[in-house]
Amino acid sequence: MSDTSLLETFPNPKPERDYEIEHTFPEFTSVCPKTGQPDFATVVVKYVADRACLELKGLKLYLNGYRNEGVFYEKVTNLILDDLVRACEPRWIQVETRWGPRGGISSVLVAEHRSEPLE
Amino acid sequence: MSDTSLLETFPNPKPERDYEIEHTFPEFTSVCPKTGQPDFATVVVKYVADRACLELKGLKLYLNGYRNEGVFYEKVTNLILDDLVRACEPRWIQVETRWGPRGGISSVLVAEHRSEPLE
Amino acid sequence: MSDTSLLETFPNPKPERDYEIEHTFPEFTSVCPKTGQPDFATVVVKYVADRACLELKGLKLYLNGYRNEGVFYEKVTNLILDDLVRACEPRWIQVETRWGPRGGISSVLVAEHRSEPLE
């Protein structure tokens, strides 16, 4: 639902080695599609790059693109994962979203993907 | 002992992927069946959905339904697990209850279930 | 709204000295009069006794008495203060209530009273 063309990559400077990269973005916000009220989350992306690394500024702009989108926790977590897989085709990647309390309930969602062809 | 019809579900938006969902509810309260005094707990539900995801508002109302029920820690933890299994038939689910001190003793109970037919 | 006859006192063992007593009760719960949903708070009582000290068991039972009462934060904080003043007639007393998040907003209320006649 955000603009995936915002995501930019640069060549992995050490493709012959598997190493882990983790980016934590504590300022994610979207809108609850049922109530119209804003939701807030910390998004954590961990991945092992193949040929391409995610550029930080593009990642931020892409995540900011959900600001006024109405989307459920379960959907947006998988959506971000799918978009990042398409953008940098990593060997492995995990997306974790940690949501502030709604009705007294705080939520954490974790989805991951290994480098097999994405349908 | 709570009304399981309060539990609502919605279709899993990404059933082809196993991903973990965790909901933490720090405001659970029930009543000690021996002393009649209130007990307080944080309830943590972690699961991998199959076809259905647990809707947050219904989960909250279901958990609130124990407010005036007299029930032991060991029983209520397994009861919540069984009710949630029936409600959303997940691939895997874990219920953890963390209880405030009673007589100086704090307790934590953890029960889990994998997707095999429930008796 | 709770039964003030539950509050019991015992003679201050050192009335010739001003000293501070603080009791913290993290398991207060009442009901929101608008939504019918439960509210949860930590109640902190600080006081300087005159002739009478508050007995702990009675204080707990009195606070538990709000469990199913519908009452606003602002009213219940002042109500507890007034009831405790009547029960032990302290030289000084302060009641603080710290409420868990509702609609994303956490609240703290603090009211105090010095030993002048209560209307």
Add this chain to the structure above:
Amino acid sequence: MSDTSLLETFPNPKPERDYEIEHTFPEFTSVCPKTGQPDFATVVVKYVADRACLELKGLKLYLNGYRNEGVFYEKVTNLILDDLVRACEPRWIQVETRWGPRGGISSVLVAEHRSEPLE
């Protein structure tokens, strides 16, 4: 810049006593007027009510109203203070905004008002 008609009040249940009310809202967001990038803050409102208390749901909706407004830290802090003064005419009120890091710099702003006529 937000809609002040969203702010609602109810009668102070204990106007004969000065007592402090504090509401903390960790999910405030607005937009930087220079860069167009989102800003995030925790807003803390402390006040001593006179005749009217701030209703929580209205306060939340009012603060949510800044979501897509471009406004500097210094201006929005004073604006919220002025709007709340007009809405409930408190005896004393303080607004604190705590902003996440921008360019590596985290900021906190604190403004307060005592009950004298507002121009």
Add this chain to the structure above:
Amino acid sequence: MSDTSLLETFPNPKPERDYEIEHTFPEFTSVCPKTGQPDFATVVVKYVADRACLELKGLKLYLNGYRNEGVFYEKVTNLILDDLVRACEPRWIQVETRWGPRGGISSVLVAEHRSEPLE
């Protein structure tokens, strides 16, 4: 060295499922058999019940029974484990004791038992 008849049990409400129960008691005290000085520990009991669950009040009274007993860390940790095994015959059980500093040294001991016949 404490009175094991204080330990009481009740039937496991869900014996067909393996689930973990953890009780933490931060107020254990015994006496050093060499110096006669008091020792203080937090005792953590984790177990998977078979047919019987440990009743909380009895567990507390049993642990309080060491208050004036002279016993080494290594001995009391194994003694508690053996007594609890005899009392509830669990599928698995672990006893951890965390001792405050003596001569600048803090200690933690962990012993566990699986459901095989106890000599």
Add this chain to the structure above:
Amino acid sequence: MSDTSLLETFPNPKPERDYEIEHTFPEFTSVCPKTGQPDFATVVVKYVADRACLELKGLKLYLNGYRNEGVFYEKVTNLILDDLVRACEPRWIQVETRWGPRGGISSVLVAEHRSEPLE
């Protein structure tokens, strides 16, 4: 109720200067005179010595002397203060006792004394 002859002092090495000494003892225990159950507290002593300083080993043995005494929080806090005043006649002294939860309520008591004749 403990043996005050255990308290020992040594000459203040700098009586011409007012300086503060604070001793924190996290291992105080006594017995509830109503229930017979043990109570646990951290005792903090702050004082400005006049001619005599409290010796640490004696202070520890004196505080250990309450181990099997039945005494209320309010009484023991003032008793320790009075005994320490008699033992070292300080210019100023404060005794704080922080008690673990009983019936869900944690308590803190603070009493102090300035160098005027003790009745």
Add this chain to the structure above:
Amino acid sequence: MSDTSLLETFPNPKPERDYEIEHTFPEFTSVCPKTGQPDFATVVVKYVADRACLELKGLKLYLNGYRNEGVFYEKVTNLILDDLVRACEPRWIQVETRWGPRGGISSVLVAEHRSEPLE
């Protein structure tokens, strides 16, 4: 020693009210003039603006300007204070620098200025 022309200001949007602004910059670094080794500090600026507020980007660039300057803690703290006073002529301002350990010693320096003419 940094370029004060980097500091920019904008008009105080509420000059008729005294309110406090605090900016925290955890990434300050300079060089020890004796050893040539790098020093690291968190710089906290608190002030009450008069007619001008400090612009964040300029403040960051100004503080970055010390990166390769050799300067003692005591001097740089006062230098930053003097430069900020000249740049925005505040009613009150305080500069705090918190330095990481050197030779095992961590240091904090705090200097402030009130709006009287600067020599």
Add this chain to the structure above:
Amino acid sequence: MSDTSLLETFPNPKPERDYEIEHTFPEFTSVCPKTGQPDFATVVVKYVADRACLELKGLKLYLNGYRNEGVFYEKVTNLILDDLVRACEPRWIQVETRWGPRGGISSVLVAEHRSEPLE
């Protein structure tokens, strides 16, 4: 990009045993090659020495050598790892870099190497 001749080693005093050595350096700084702005990181080196151990002073000087170098997170993490491998030829080594927020995103990178010939 730093001077690897700064790295010094000394003979492993216990080469017949595999044991882990961890050095944490919270004061690493380099420069962003795109924006020219400084970056700050904590660098953690964990290794199992073979014949040579890394000398601490040389490690510090080597890490300080990146102070004014423009280099991406991904490149510098692998560069440090390669340089340390060459310097002490360890049985195993891991380099972790934890970077402060840039554009609201904090990053952690982890790369490791086992003792096989380095190309």
Add this chain to the structure above:
Amino acid sequence: MSDTSLLETFPNPKPERDYEIEHTFPEFTSVCPKTGQPDFATVVVKYVADRACLELKGLKLYLNGYRNEGVFYEKVTNLILDDLVRACEPRWIQVETRWGPRGGISSVLVAEHRSEPLE
């Protein structure tokens, strides 16, 4: 008891302003004169310089000089204060020593001095 000639000073770069300097040294050790066992403390020095500032390296060497000296908490705290007063003649100075637990008791001592002639 340490060598005061180790203490070095340098001219205060801003004597016309009162500003506070704080140095924290977590690695102080001396010996208990009664038991011969080592004592460990964190020493915090806060002062407002007059004409001279304390040089860090000398302060460290001076504090290290107590390593094998037998001295009571009360004496060494005042001794350090007196030596620092003589060394830099500050407008105000405070020495705080925070000692690890001995016999279960942790201690903190605080002494200060204002710029009046030292006997």
Add this chain to the structure above:
Amino acid sequence: MSDTSLLETFPNPKPERDYEIEHTFPEFTSVCPKTGQPDFATVVVKYVADRACLELKGLKLYLNGYRNEGVFYEKVTNLILDDLVRACEPRWIQVETRWGPRGGISSVLVAEHRSEPLE
């Protein structure tokens, strides 16, 4: 380098069970053999006893014996491990030393031994 005859043992009260014992000593100090400056560490010993347990007082005196010895981190960690192995011949033992910052670098070393004949 310390006197191993200080290490004393007592018979393992439960040799038929493998259980873990952990002792943490936060007050270890030795001297850097290069600079002559003191080093400070927390030493953590974890072991599974065979026939003998380490007596606490002897362990403390043994560790205190390094106070004025010049020794590198890598050497002293292995030396303590070897001495403890000889003293109590445990089934398994691990020694961890956590050192305070030197030149900005904090270090942790971990060595372990299983019960095979020690050369």
